Amino acid sequence: MSTRDTAWPAGSPCWIDYGAADVDGAKAFYGELLGWTWSGGDPEYGGYLNAAKDGRQVAGLGPLMTEGDPPSWTTYFATDDAAATAQRIRAAGGTVVVEPMEIGPVGTMVIALDPQGNAFGLWQAGEHTGVQRFNEPGSLVWNEAAVEDRAGAQDFYTAVFGFEWDPMEGMDYATFRTGDRPLGGLGAVQPGLPKGWSVCFAVASADGAVSAVEAGGGKVLHPAEDSQFGRFAVLEDRWGAAFSVMQGAPEE
Template sequence: MPTRNTPWPDGTPCWIDYGASDLDATRSFYGRLLGWEYEGGDPEYGGYLTATRNEEAAAGLGPLMNPADSPGWTTYFATDDAQATAARIREAGGSVVVEPMEVGPMGTMAIAVDPQGNPFGLWQSGRHTGARIYNEPGALVWDEAAVEDPQAARDFYAAVFGFTFDEVPGGEGYTTFAKGGDPLGGLGGHQPGSPKGWTVCFAVSSTDDAVATVEAGGGTVTMAPTDTEYGRFAVVEDPWGAPFSVMQVPSGS
């Protein structure tokens, strides 16, 4: 079971959370789908919940900070210095919509938007180091961005995080990004009818079962289960229209 209990390296997608319009219904939907249990919910943290799998932190769920926003997932990138990263975001043409703020002893967060309008977060670890389980059914396995101008996005994220990019053979311009090691995620051009911006992919033990659970819970399938060289993959939306994907991986991988 891949786990981590230390801060993630700078620039690594390290945490995800969900802004919910109906927190109770959302926790029930994802609990059934991903086998999550929950802890937290303290009023001092706005009712924010930590979703756990095998007693390890996998993701967060909380009420929408702005009720006018649509429910959905946010990808957070690890940073050693949230203030310095926020400054690079502005210098590269992005904007910081929630300035770096301490979340008690847990760490420091910020929310930003890239020049093409795609939101993402920053997380500077304190007591909370980010996801403690990954690449395991019920946990995050991949983050990727679908953008209108891939080259401009690569320039922006390289300036902010120091990413380098490698094109995936046969991927129609899709690239992975890294910082001198294994790929950390992907970036490609947006296709009409597909999710735009940063989206998350969860590992599951059966993609077909996961899709059936999504539909039974009121969600929809936007790309039916498909076999790829990386695993059986599907794109779905939850009952509130938030997109995400699922990828079948061997249990215990």
């Protein structure tokens, strides 16, 4: 069982949330697809909801912050000092869109863009420590960015988070880490697939998830196929937000 109840180390992808044009519809879509239950939605927090899988929080969902923006998933990186990390973002050529904002006792958030215009967030944990269940069906398993300039992106994220990089042989792709454990990946934009940061959910069956997304009005951007990491697919929900699913690595 992969669970965590304390704040994530700085630089780790620690939380994801979805900006929804149709909150009730998105709740139903992802709740059915991933087996989530919902809590929150209080007006004092802008109607923001937490999704849980088997009693532990796995993601957030709320109304779009700016009307007219496309629905999308946001990846948040853990920080011990949101203001200091925001300053490093600016110094490295990025843009801070939402300055450090305390959300009561819950924590402090930042929304930013890297120099190539890819959005991401920061989360300084308070009572809300981030993802509590991961690497299991119905929860987050990976975060990665598709960028037009991988070398430039690596320089930026190294300056902000101190990442070290491990290129993958034969691929325009590298994983990043702050210690021994890979935290996510960075690769080149692929035709027909989304640009920027994306989220990948573990599922019991990639093919089953593909069928469920299509039945729910979504699209398949990359059909399910086997890889060295497991069987995966790239999908789009019916509002146009992209995400991936990954079934456990195939048996040898």
